[in-house]
Amino acid sequence: MKHDEVRAALEGAERIHDGAAVEAALARMAAEITADMADDLPLVLCVMIGGLVPAGRLLPLMNFPLEVDYVHATRYRGETSGGHLAWVAKPHTPLKDRTVLIIDDILDEGRTLAALQEYCAEEGAAHVRTAVLVRKDHDRCLPQVRADYIGLNVDDRYVFGAGMDYHGVLRNVDGIYAIREED
Numbered sequence: 001m002k003h004d005e006v007r008a009a010l011e012g013a014e015r016i017h018d019g020a021a022v023e024a025a026l027a028r029m030a031a032e033i034t035a036d037m038a039d040d041l042p043l044v045l046c047v048m049i050g051g052l053v054p055a056g057r058l059l060p061l062m063n064f065p066l067e068v069d070y071v072h073a074t075r076y077r078g079e080t081s082g083g084h085l086a087w088v089a090k091p092h093t094p095l096k097d098r099t100v101l102i103i104d105d106i107l108d109e110g111r112t113l114a115a116l117q118e119y120c121a122e123e124g125a126a127h128v129r130t131a132v133l134v135r136k137d138h139d140r141c142l143p144q145v146r147a148d149y150i151g152l153n154v155d156d157r158y159v160f161g162a163g164m165d166y167h168g169v170l171r172n173v174d175g176i177y178a179i180r181e182e183d
């Protein structure tokens with residue numbers, strides 16, 4: 001995407017949640033996770049790339065012993081609608097008998113989380129919990145998929161910021177924005 005196109009998309013975007021709302025949501029999620037998992041020595045799996053920002057911000061708020069690894073699975077590949085899930089990297093840490101916390105930026109149609117949960121189960125994880133900064137409200141989410149910890153809800157529009165990209169850019173934007181329909 002060209003620089004002027006990015007700038008135009010950003011200028012036309014609507015702010016859905018400001019930086020303070022994101023920060024408050026992350027603090028609440030961290031408190032809920034701590035209450036549930038502080039004694040479990042969990043393995044935290046950051047789902048790259050979008051999970052990088054929420055995981056990076058949640059980790060210092062989770063003041064208990066834990067281990068961190070990452071998984072890289074993608075199905076949007078810089079586009080605004082999803083396709084087939086591609087695995088770029090699987091976790092290096094064995095999951096067998098571990099309590100796993102998956103952290104991602106957004107739960108949309110649920111296909112990514114479903115595949116990750118299935119993978120963790122196949123690898124013998126003892127318990128798997130899921131945390132997403134954002135859940136998109138619509139009826140296209142796979143019925144069996146839910147997140148245990150949810151920061152904020154957004155309407156059924158393409159959103160970016162706080163880890164989420166628009167055509168591969170703008171993950172670093174503070175707050176959560178929706179693009180204009182014609183973008």
Ligand SMILES: O=P(O)(O)OC[C@H]1O[C@H](OP(=O)(O)OP(=O)(O)O)[C@H](O)[C@@H]1O
Pocket residue numbers: 047048049050051073074075076077078082104105106107108109110111112113164165
């Ligand atoms: O619920 P779903 O419809 O499966 O969509 C959610 C997934 O889509 C995005 O990943 P993407 O494939 O765009 O990769 P990214 O993390 O590199 O942005 C996002 O980070 C989630 O992992």
Ligand code: HPA
Pocket residue numbers: 076106108157158159160164165166
């Ligand atoms: O609305 C979205 N924004 C960014 N990434 C996404 N991945 C699934 N849905 C979205």
